[in-house]
Amino acid sequence: MRKAMTFVFAVAGIAALSGTASAQAPTKIGYVDSRIILRDAPGAAEVTQTLQKELTSWRAQLAASEDSIKTMVADFEKQSLVMSPDAKQKKQADIVAKQNSFQARYEELQQKATDRQKELLTPIMDKVQAAITELRTAEGYAIIFDSATEAMVAADPSLDLTQKVLARLKAPGATASGN
Secondary structure (H helix, E strand, O other): OHHHHHHHHHHHHHHHHHHHHOOOOOOEEEEEOHHHHHHHOOOHHHHHHHHHHHHHHHHHHHHHHHHHHHHHHHHHHHHHHHOOHHHHHHHHHHHHHHHHHHHHHHHHHHHHHHHHHHHHHHHHHHHHHHHHHHHHHHHOEEEEEEOOOOOOOOOOHHHEOHHHHHHHHHOOOOOOOOO
């Protein structure tokens, strides 16, 4: 539904622009591929490296907890035949508590990873947005789409502005703020 609405709004925007611009110069439209820009933007490799390092550490913590749970379950299965019903029940409760703790920690680390990614990417995204806005203004584009979204189904490769945006980002004195 969201994809369809995005597509409808994009088509409506193009139609509105072409209707108002028919008496004026032709409307310039372009697109970028945000996946390429985010991969190649200055600072993106460092952000990726930092995130991977932190994720590796968090994954190691989770793996250790998961191994501990597996060991508890294996021990329980080996000993369950000789355990009293009360001991079985206590051991099962311990395993469930450990699994619940693991799940809570997993969710906590997932949220932490999402927050950290946002924290590290926001400055780069601000610069990308500023470069796209500067390019749109400087070269008179009415609209610049993102081909990475599912709203764009086909486009003329000559309208691809991805490399121009990257050039602006990598240029000496490139936009340092989000303005």
